[in-house]
Amino acid sequence: ETGVTQTPRHLVMGMTNKKSLKCEQHLGHNAMYWYKQSAKKPLELMFVYNFKEQTENNSVPSRFSPECPNSSHLFLHLHTLQPEDSALYLCASSLLAGSYNEQFFGPGTRLTVL
Amino acid sequence: GQQVMQIPQYQHVQEGEDFTTYCNSSTTLSNIQWYKQRPGGHPVFLIQLVKSGEVKKQKRLTFQFGEAKKNSSLHITATQTTDVGTYFCAGVGGSQGNLIFGKGTKLSVKP
Numbered sequence: 001e002t003g004v005t006q007t008p009r010h011l012v013m014g015m016t017n018k019k020s021l022k023c024e025q026h027l028g029h030n031a032m033y034w035y036k037q038s039a040k041k042p043l044e045l046m047f048v049y050n051f052k053e054q055t056e057n058n059s060v061p062s063r064f065s066p067e068c069p070n071s072s073h074l075f076l077h078l079h080t081l082q083p084e085d086s087a088l089y090l091c092a093s094s095l096l097a098g099s100y101n102e103q104f105f106g107p108g109t110r111l112t113v114l
Numbered sequence: 115g116q117q118v119m120q121i122p123q124y125q126h127v128q129e130g131e132d133f134t135t136y137c138n139s140s141t142t143l144s145n146i147q148w149y150k151q152r153p154g155g156h157p158v159f160l161i162q163l164v165k166s167g168e169v170k171k172q173k174r175l176t177f178q179f180g181e182a183k184k185n186s187s188l189h190i191t192a193t194q195t196t197d198v199g200t201y202f203c204a205g206v207g208g209s210q211g212n213l214i215f216g217k218g219t220k221l222s223v224k225p
Contacts, residue, residue, distance in 0.1 A: 033212075043157065043202060043215035056212055090156060099206040099213050100145055100164075105156040 003027040004106035006091050012112045013081065021076040021109045023091030029104070031097035032074040034066060037108070038087040049074060050097035081113045118143075118205045120216030128224050133190040135219035137203035144206050146186045147213065148177060152199040160188075160201075193223050 003026045013019050025032065034046040048056035049068040063085075065077040074091055088108045094101035119138045127133050137146065145164045149157040161170055163179035163186060170177045176189045190197055200220045204213040 042218045045212060045214065048212055098211055100162070102147070102159045102162065103213065105158070107156050
């Protein structure tokens with residue numbers, strides 16, 4: 001629909017597992033974002049990449065490791081997560097990073113940490 | 115860091131009633147964006163306001179940006195069940211000038 005896809009859509013993992021979330025955008029954008037959405041903090045910015053370079057890390061714990069190999073793909077590597085990390089993880093893209101650019105969101109990955 | 119405060123957190127209306135959500139910042143905003151997230155869906159961009167005192171309309175939705183650029187509102191006239199969802203405002207925050215989202219207003223509409 002929006003040109004931003006995310007896989008998997010649902011993920012259940014144990015605290016000792018290692019998994020990765022994938023995001024791909026087909027809009028020709030240069031900026032990509034990871035957000036965490038939970039009941040307590042509805043849309044919490046985690047990371048921002050602009051032209052493949054990380055421009056913001058919003059004090060995210062190191063158990064979350066982003067990777068942006070090119071402007072179209074964004075990954076979030078997960079390891080040793082905690083139950084409180086259970087949330088909807090949303091990827092977004094925009095033409096450029098910064099507040100004036102409309103963001104296009106993917107459908108999200110619903111993560112449950114047991 | 116800068117925050118955008120949004121009220122109310124929840125709003126329940128009867129279909130046909132009007133609805134308004136407010137977004138406030140302690141500092142001047144360069145611009146503000148509004149998004150809508152349907153239940154089970156993802157945020158979708160609605161509009162961006164940039165100019166002081168700006169008013170924009172989309173059918174039954176009216177968006178306003180305050181004269182001091184510290185507040186904004188979204189007003190829906192004669193709500194319909196299709197208006198159900200959470201409405202987020204977003205303004206500049208953080209060290210890199212990225213968008214920071216308010217906590218949203220969750221609208222439910224009773225038919």
